[in-house]
Amino acid sequence: MLLLPNSVVFPVSFLAVLAAGGVATTVNPSSSPKEIAAQARATGASLVLASRDGARKLLSPLAAPVVLVPEILDLSVGAAAEDEDQRAFAEFRALLDDDSESAEIATVVGQDDAAAILFSSGTTGRSKGVVLTHRNLIAMVELFVRFEASQYARGARENVYLAALPMFHVYGLSLFAVGLLSLGTTVVVMRRFDVREAVRAIGRYRVTHLPLVPPIMAAMGGGRRPSAAGGGGLPGAGLLRRRADKGHAHPRIPSGLPPSRFHSGLWHDRIYCRWNSRFQH
16 A cells, blocks of 8 residues: 655555555545545555655554655665664665565566556545556556657657646556656656646756646636636736746746636647647647
8 A cells, every 4th residue: 555645756666566466556645544544444455655644644553564655765875874764764775775686576467467456536425446457557558648748749758747646646647657657758746736836846847748637727827717708818827927038948828728618738838728529729
């Protein structure tokens, strides 16, 4: 069970579980202790990889052992670190540092074997678990990520994505933790979305792609939705445009997006908006 926020260690932990032949179940870090315990029971979790904040939410006694995972991966610090703050992660670092032959796990995994169990948010009732097979993950990489990469003139290795969406969710998991890594794309990770930090990251790391959901789009535009009358544009977009005036390379927000039919967007030199089941710009 992965009880982790967005971090560079999330993909490492997820892929390590799969490589060992295990099944990973991801948990929303904002879940309550009772919700976390219920998911652990439902999946029969045999190991918990948790951040410090996540570990505090674990109800005791928990049948599964818990390994604390750092949110920042400093490869210069080994498992035998003397710093008290780093010693808490000694077990996780020992796993990373183990390059012995015994660390190689001879596990045969088929495409139809379970790879992950993701749970719904429970907004329409009780949260339910959905099993993803290795075949499902492969299909998501091939049909979604590789198709997406083929739509642009630049190579995938030249792209820089800002990961503001949660990796415990199927979209963030398939895109940031699996798909983009297979393409060699650079991913800038945000622990949680913050509009000003996102704007700074776009300029600092020359972000070319920013997958969005409507609430984040509204926040990037100044916290208000476009006028229902149409043609109102996105208020507050000047925050991004001012950075362009100062020489920062990032996309600009166009005005006049159809507000009532706006579903999602992707930043790539401009914003692509989907409405009427078609991509237009």
